[in-house]
Amino acid sequence: MSETAASQRCELCQVVIEDRPGLPDVVTFSNGPQGSRSKLWSRVCQYVTDPERRRLCINQDSDGRGAEQPGDAFPDAPAIDLGKS
Secondary structure (H helix, E strand, O other), X not given: OOOOOOEEEOOOOXXXXXXXXXXXXXXXXXXXXXXXXXXXXHHOHHHOXXXXXXXXXXXXXXXXXXXXXXXXXXXXXXXXXXXXX
């Protein structure tokens, strides 16, 4: 994807966020399908705890990313039976 005036690249994680007025923004991850700002938050941005890095993160505004949607977070791993009795 070529960057336009309506896109931003995050210095920290290198995702590209395409601003689409009137529509949800589109996040292009380095691997896998495109997603939303809420998916980016659920999988990456919420774990940025260093204040300096948080300042650089372009997805810290809760109004811009909206509420977490089903499927945003990685699913929990299934339980494993280790055969302990």
